[in-house]
């Protein structure tokens with residue numbers, strides 16, 4: 001059994017090498033605090049932040065910039081389409097005490113790709129290169145890039161892109177090995193994480209479909225990746241990092257399985273103390289969509305919360321639901 005070493009992204013130590021993925025509307029301070037309370041997560045990403053809008057925002061005006069000292073280390077992800085946007089956006093990340101900076105090169109949302117952001121950078125090597133080099137010269141912070149496999153399966157193009165990232169100053173690459181058009185139903189093509197790991201000298205963070213300690217171990221073993229990044233399953237089970245960390249090391253204890261209703265209620269209470277009322281209900285609905293998968297009749301929980309109209313009513317209905325249902329955690 002592999003016991004992965006801590007990951008170093010430049011001088012940033014990530015121990016254990018288990019990472020929360022950037023997810024819009026999900027990877028915010030509340031989810032990160034909840035995950036931190038369970039333990040086992042070595043690095044937190046923010047959701048994507050618009051490099052154009054960021055200079056005008058502050059943690060008071062934008063909830064997405066908020067974080068506590070418990071969610072450390074933290075890397076802020078930038079959605080960028082032009083190098084001009086970078087210097088002031090990077091200054092803002094530094095002023096918010098970010099431990100690093102990530103460039104989003106994988107988002108497939110049409111609105112974003114049309115404006116030249118996300119995965120459209122994988123089709124435009126030269127523009128991507130300028131963006132990376134500008135970021136590199138603007139900061140000494142650890143710099144990462146998150147990519148997919150591209151628009152079509154073309155290993156030569158992907159190879160060239162990854163080598164460009166490395167040569168232009170990126171300190172680690174996160175690989176979500178799906179093509180632009182791949183839906184989540186199609187399994188992530190982990191073999192490309194392994195191929196990229198063999199190609200480059202900087203660390204490779206593997207991502208895609210890890211939803212259990214066994215799956216995390218398989219990803220380390222099959223791909224040789226330096227760290228595993230988890231998205232959706234960490235929303236469903238904020239305690240998953242602790243379980244994985246316990247399975248990787250004899251030093252971390254995974255005393256007892258958590259009670260999902262406790263996690264849900266803690267999420268609600270952190271939500272109410274961290275965000276203004278206009279944000280809390282939409283964010284609770286988004287969280288519940290994934291969390292509900294802990295229950296065989298999760299669609300009922302999702303519907304109850306979705307139609308509740310307020311956080312207080314949603315919490316009341318959710319707790320009524322929990323009192324009649326047993327979670328099906330073993331299916332993870």
Ligand SMILES: Cc1cc2nc3c(=O)[nH]c(=O)nc-3n(C[C@H](O)[C@H](O)[C@H](O)COP(=O)(O)O)c2cc1C
Pocket residue numbers: 021022023024025026047048077104105106107146176207208209210229230231232233
């Ligand atoms: C709701 C949602 C929002 C996401 N938002 C982002 C984002 O802001 N930036 C990003 O790089 N990837 C984003 N992703 C992709 C995830 O970071 C991750 O690559 C993907 O979910 C695969 O990992 P998983 O199988 O562990 O979920 C998002 C995914 C989901 C499901």
